[in-house]
Amino acid sequence: MAKILKEVLCLHNMEMFLWPINSQGSNPRPADTRKGRHCFMLYKFKMPDLSTTGDEVDVKQWLVNVGDRITRGQAILEIETDKAVMEVESPVEGVLREWVAQPDTTVGVGTIIAHIETESR
């Protein structure tokens, strides 16, 4: 599956993979996906800026598994910032495809922590 994915950079910080690639081998622009087009995206979830210093947070544990369906607002990851242990909520609804952030590691704010397959509206 990953091989036929082609990366598209969305205008605003949100990076997405779109598929399938159409017969011309090009990708629909993300802007088109809003117009009721049925399309799946791999949403690359970046670590939100939850620390008070803005730099790094410790990844504690995954709260959902690969393959799990997750809802918008669901706590999916436990982290520890310079101040507190807290849960990270998913900004999108979909199916968790891959965990990038590994427990007991430190990740910077803005680094990709998970790939979530979403169905665009």
Added chain:
Amino acid sequence: MTNPPQAKIDIDSYEAGFLLGLYERMVQIREFEEGVKFLFLEGTMPGTIHQCQGQEACAVGVCTALEPTDWITSTFRGHGHALAKGLSVDEMLFELFGAATGCAGGKGGSMHMVNMDKGMIPSIAIVAGGVPVAAGMALAFKMQQTGQVAACFFGDGAIAEGAFHEGVNMAAIWDVPVVFICENNQYGASTHVSKVMRAATIAERLSSYGIDGRRIDGNDVIAVYEAARRAVDDCRAGRGPAFLELLTYRRTGHSRRDACHYQPKPEREQWLEYDPIVRLGQALVEAGHATTEELDAVRKQILTSFDDAVERAKTQPQPTLADLTTHVLA
């Protein structure tokens, strides 16, 4: 721990259109806050935010009792007040995106919602900072005999500030038309209100200023509206100032980076059940004013227009270098 008030919302005296208007405004605030939360989590919107999910009835109940020509002061937790006073989703969202078309020209951000045409001075992030300002505005209304009223929103944390006591006392000795509204969401950052106050209610402390304070169920929009209505009428009739303690609950962290571990789980769960929007929705359905499907449709419509506003916000012009020296004093 303070238990949530359990009374049913009494909507008997009101027409369906008015009640649905209150409902829609509260949903508007809830979906704005939820939408903004996800924009923050995505990384689309920088900075931090102070949110008011669960406190919608306070903003909507009070602002509905005001005239468009009345003024409000607000705080760092001001999105709800702004929407309730009639600011548009667009001008607020554009401001959060730092755009030149935002309500403060992109220079204020989340904590400085403003629209001088709609009666909202830039919200003030200094705890209790709005209290002396509102007292001063109301003094101007009184001296100029304009018939206007100032409504001043602040939190339970403000009660421990010197500025609060000075401002309230001055308003009291000058009999000015200001309604002080304390949204007692029971926490000032991580501190429970009981740790900074020996009296049982904030309202009773106001008697020392000769102001008749009352504690109201802040998650009952009708109770808030009726109390605010009386307070505003009193002020307009020259019997001000007035004070309302609206008992509610802060269900989000203080700001986006606060995990909120200091709130006991049973307390949270109990208060989450007394959701101001759900409570009004139930009363509307029971009274036959709306079906659950119709209320859902209201929410969906608001969500769609919020999403459209986000798309517009992303392409708004940012302030330019030339804007750097405008709106600057001294």
